[in-house]
Amino acid sequence: MAVECCLLRRIDLWVERELVAACGGEELGDRDGETKFSVTMCNDDVCGTRSGRSSSVVVDGRPVTDFVSRRRRLHQSSPALRRLSLCLCFCLLVSEMGDQSKHRILMVSDFFFPNFGGVENHIYYLAQCLLKLGHKVVVMTHAYETRSGVRYMTGGLKVYYIPWKPFLMQNTLPTFYGTLPIIRTILIREKISLVHGHQAFSTLCHEALMHARTMGYRVVFTDHSLYGFADAGSIHMNKVLQFTLADVTQAICVSHTSKENTVLRSGLPSEKVFVIPNAMDTAMFKPAPEQLCRDEIVIVVISRLVYRKGADLLVEVIPEVCRLYPNVRFIVGGDGPKRVRLEEMREKNSLQDRVEMLGAVPHAKVRSVLILGHIFLNSSLTEAFCIAILEAASCGLLTVSTRVGGVPEVLPDDMIVLAKPDPVDMVQAIRKAIDILPKIDPHAMHLRMKKLYSWHDVAKRTEIVYDRAVRCSNQNLLERLSRYLTCGTWAGKLFCLVMIIDFLLWHLLKVFQPAADIEVVPDIVTPPCQHVGKEQVGTVSVVPEFSSSCDWEASCRQAPVWTAESIL
Amino acid sequence: MAAEYCSTNSRYTYVHEDQKGNLEAIDAHHILLRKGNSKFVLLFLSAILLTTTAFSLSTLKHGESSNILLWSLLLSTTLVIVFLRKPVEKESVIIMPAFGVQLETHYRSGGTIHRFIPIDKILKPVLNECVTPVTCYWSLSLILREEEELLLVFKELRPPVKMLIPVWKALCVATDSLETIDQPG
Numbered sequence: 001m002a003v004e005c006c007l008l009r010r011i012d013l014w015v016e017r018e019l020v021a022a023c024g025g026e027e028l029g030d031r032d033g034e035t036k037f038s039v040t041m042c043n044d045d046v047c048g049t050r051s052g053r054s055s056s057v058v059v060d061g062r063p064v065t066d067f068v069s070r071r072r073r074l075h076q077s078s079p080a081l082r083r084l085s086l087c088l089c090f091c092l093l094v095s096e097m098g099d100q101s102k103h104r105i106l107m108v109s110d111f112f113f114p115n116f117g118g119v120e121n122h123i124y125y126l127a128q129c130l131l132k133l134g135h136k137v138v139v140m141t142h143a144y145e146t147r148s149g150v151r152y153m154t155g156g157l158k159v160y161y162i163p164w165k166p167f168l169m170q171n172t173l174p175t176f177y178g179t180l181p182i183i184r185t186i187l188i189r190e191k192i193s194l195v196h197g198h199q200a201f202s203t204l205c206h207e208a209l210m211h212a213r214t215m216g217y218r219v220v221f222t223d224h225s226l227y228g229f230a231d232a233g234s235i236h237m238n239k240v241l242q243f244t245l246a247d248v249t250q251a252i253c254v255s256h257t258s259k260e261n262t263v264l265r266s267g268l269p270s271e272k273v274f275v276i277p278n279a280m281d282t283a284m285f286k287p288a289p290e291q292l293c294r295d296e297i298v299i300v301v302i303s304r305l306v307y308r309k310g311a312d313l314l315v316e317v318i319p320e321v322c323r324l325y326p327n328v329r330f331i332v333g334g335d336g337p338k339r340v341r342l343e344e345m346r347e348k349n350s351l352q353d354r355v356e357m358l359g360a361v362p363h364a365k366v367r368s369v370l371i372l373g374h375i376f377l378n379s380s381l382t383e384a385f386c387i388a389i390l391e392a393a394s395c396g397l398l399t400v401s402t403r404v405g406g407v408p409e410v411l412p413d414d415m416i417v418l419a420k421p422d423p424v425d426m427v428q429a430i431r432k433a434i435d436i437l438p439k440i441d442p443h444a445m446h447l448r449m450k451k452l453y454s455w456h457d458v459a460k461r462t463e464i465v466y467d468r469a470v471r472c473s474n475q476n477l478l479e480r481l482s483r484y485l486t487c488g489t490w491a492g493k494l495f496c497l498v499m500i501i502d503f504l505l506w507h508l509l510k511v512f513q514p515a516a517d518i519e520v521v522p523d524i525v526t527p528p529c530q531h532v533g534k535e536q537v538g539t540v541s542v543v544p545e546f547s548s549s550c551d552w553e554a555s556c557r558q559a560p561v562w563t564a565e566s567i568l
Numbered sequence: 569m570a571a572e573y574c575s576t577n578s579r580y581t582y583v584h585e586d587q588k589g590n591l592e593a594i595d596a597h598h599i600l601l602r603k604g605n606s607k608f609v610l611l612f613l614s615a616i617l618l619t620t621t622a623f624s625l626s627t628l629k630h631g632e633s634s635n636i637l638l639w640s641l642l643l644s645t646t647l648v649i650v651f652l653r654k655p656v657e658k659e660s661v662i663i664m665p666a667f668g669v670q671l672e673t674h675y676r677s678g679g680t681i682h683r684f685i686p687i688d689k690i691l692k693p694v695l696n697e698c699v700t701p702v703t704c705y706w707s708l709s710l711i712l713r714e715e716e717e718l719l720l721v722f723k724e725l726r727p728p729v730k731m732l733i734p735v736w737k738a739l740c741v742a743t744d745s746l747e748t749i750d751q752p753g
Contacts, residue, residue, distance in 0.1 A: 148699065149696075149697070149698065149699045150696075150697040150699060150704075160699060160704070161699070162699060162701065163699060163700065163701050164701055178701075181702040181703060182699075182700075182701065182702055182703060182704065185702075185703050185704050186704065189704065513703075517578075519706065519728055519729050519730075521697075
């Protein structure tokens with residue numbers, strides 16, 4: 001009661017100060033328990049003193065006392081209303097402060113460097129741009145062979161490689177509760193405010209989001225792929241996703257098609273899902289300095305040669321196009337199980353001089369392959385976003401692609417020719433592309449792409465999602481359990497049980513390892529230019545590469561070095 | 569003249585003895601493990617479990633839940649072995665400037681293990697974050713010249729980073745002063 005009175009008085013004082021400031025007045029200071037204000041308005045000079053509870057300050061013809069004393073009367077009359085107005089005032093105060101606050105984000109995924117791919121790239125670039133905006137970002141992933149422990153990347157990005165072995169397709173072994181202690185330790189020592197999980201296929205991501213929700217943190221989930229509904233694998237994956245997303249604070253999808261897919265699979269309300277497209281590093285993908293000669297048209301294909309990426313379509317399309325257009329040549333980069341079929345097609349149709357197979361192309365060399373061509377061919381059967389066509393467009397190539405998933409949303413209509421995932425339609429599309437080709441200006445395309453897609457834009461939009469997530473109210477366990485029950489007749493009860501056990505294990509862990517025992521890590525300040533030198537702050541260290549060792553104790557001795565000035 | 573500084577937390581006590589006298593200053597840093605009763609209680613309980621399991625197994629008729637008893641016998645034996653491991657009383661770092669660093673581990677039973685590292689073998693002392701499958705903690709290690717692995721300064725104990733910092737600073741000063749002598753000009 002005493003606290004509330006004190007708080008009320010402070011809020012009153014704050015409200016009055018705000019009103020006076022809004023009118024262009026000034027506070028003349030406290031003296032003998034009186035607070036004096038002077039308010040000067042457009043035509044009138046009004047000077048008033050406030051002593052005790054009365055005030056003769058006049059604003060817009062209405063004495064301020066009216067407003068203040070009315071509020072005070074209201075408060076004195078009803079405790080519930082008083083509490084409500086207290087809360088409202090505090091919300092106003094906090095929201096004003098919160099808009100400027102920086103977040104401390106933990107990005108969790110099984111997919112990160114040294115593995116290379118779309119999700120990995122996304123996490124890395126997003127983290128770098130968020131660091132530039134002033135937020136703190138920490139990444140958590142599983143250990144890759146000898147790479148285990150704490151590593152620092154450019155810009156002071158801290159990465160925790162947790163020594164849990166991957167068991168299937170780069171995913172950590174799902175133990176439900178096994179990762180709870182280490183996740184809790186990282187969340188406390190880095191003073192994380194928000195957990196951001198990536199990719200529905202990552203078990204570490206699902207576990208981390210589950211534990212973070214149990215411990216009361218806000219969670220954001222980004223889905224990067226489209227999944228089916230029919231086969232057994234998809235059904236189970238969708239159930240797991242339903243469990244994770246039942247209680248997620250906000251979700252992000254990379255295209256509107258992906259949003260529809262995620263909402264249908266998980267049953268998440270669509271208001272909670274934001275669409276933030278991927279981007280790419282346009283500085284890395286610049287067109288060739290001199291335009292290629294158009295006598296011979298070169299069509300480039302760079303993708304993993306698997307069923308999902310439409311390698312079978314290529315087998316049908318390439319001979320047909322070569323037959324119809326004698327001046328067309330193909331360059332095929334990439335490797336996979338379907339490569340054998342492409343080689344066979346090449347042999348059968350004697351296209352050795354018309355179709356060049358490059359094999360696996362490292363990402364750093366992709367640009368040098370793209371600038372050899374005029375047209376980029378993408379034959380994917382399913383794609384949530386497709387960064388490959390962005391890269392091709394940035395290099396000044398005209399794209400021919402299948403109209404699947406989120407592909408139509410990626411490029412403007414004059415930069416892409418779409419076709420059904422059918423060989424005949426694709427050949428038609430290639431014919432159309434060859435006709436449009438003379439009108440294409442690679443450098444103009446590159447400049448347009450630079451404006452359309454940038455990671456800084458993605459980071460700013462993601463920041464808005466984080467601000468929204470942080471403002472969401474935190475519910476207690478019982479309210480959250482009711483959301484899980486809606487997941488299904490049996491599944492709902494199972495999910496509730498899983499969460500209750502998680503909650504109990506968390507409390508048990510709090511007894512054995514109190515939060516006070518976990519030391520908070522000081523923030524590392526990175527210098528503007530980072531050299532690998534004697535004094536290192538937040539850079540990859542001088543610690544030499546050690547011989548491979550399986551156990552984590554030895555790998556602990558491989559962690560990098562940083563100076564201790566920041567922890568003094 | 570010996571100056572002493574002490575700081576404690578619930579598990580560890582840090583004592584710093586700075587002996588500046590006669591010819592050379594010897595810097596000694598000790599981390600003492602506080603005696604915990606919980607370990608003895610757990611040891612006692614594990615021992616009771618072991619004896620009752622062994623007794624039940626010996627008086628058992630064949631076939632009656634022998635599997636469960638065998639597993640609990642195994643578990644209790646493991647627990648007793650774990651708690652009966654040599655308890656550490658103190659770990660010390662004695663820095664002799666321009667000479668070397670002596671790392672000592674004192675056990676409660678009275679035994680001591682000494683490791684001496686000549687000062688020119690130490691490249692740099694480092695504070696590492698060690699990540700295990702269940703936790704993450706700080707450790708102080710020495711990078712040694714011509715050695716592949718780091719040498720842990722406190723091998724058995726895991727003191728908090730606030731206690732590691734003064735030791736790290738002292739080691740840096742000792743190794744840095746050697747480097748400034750080595751560098752030409």
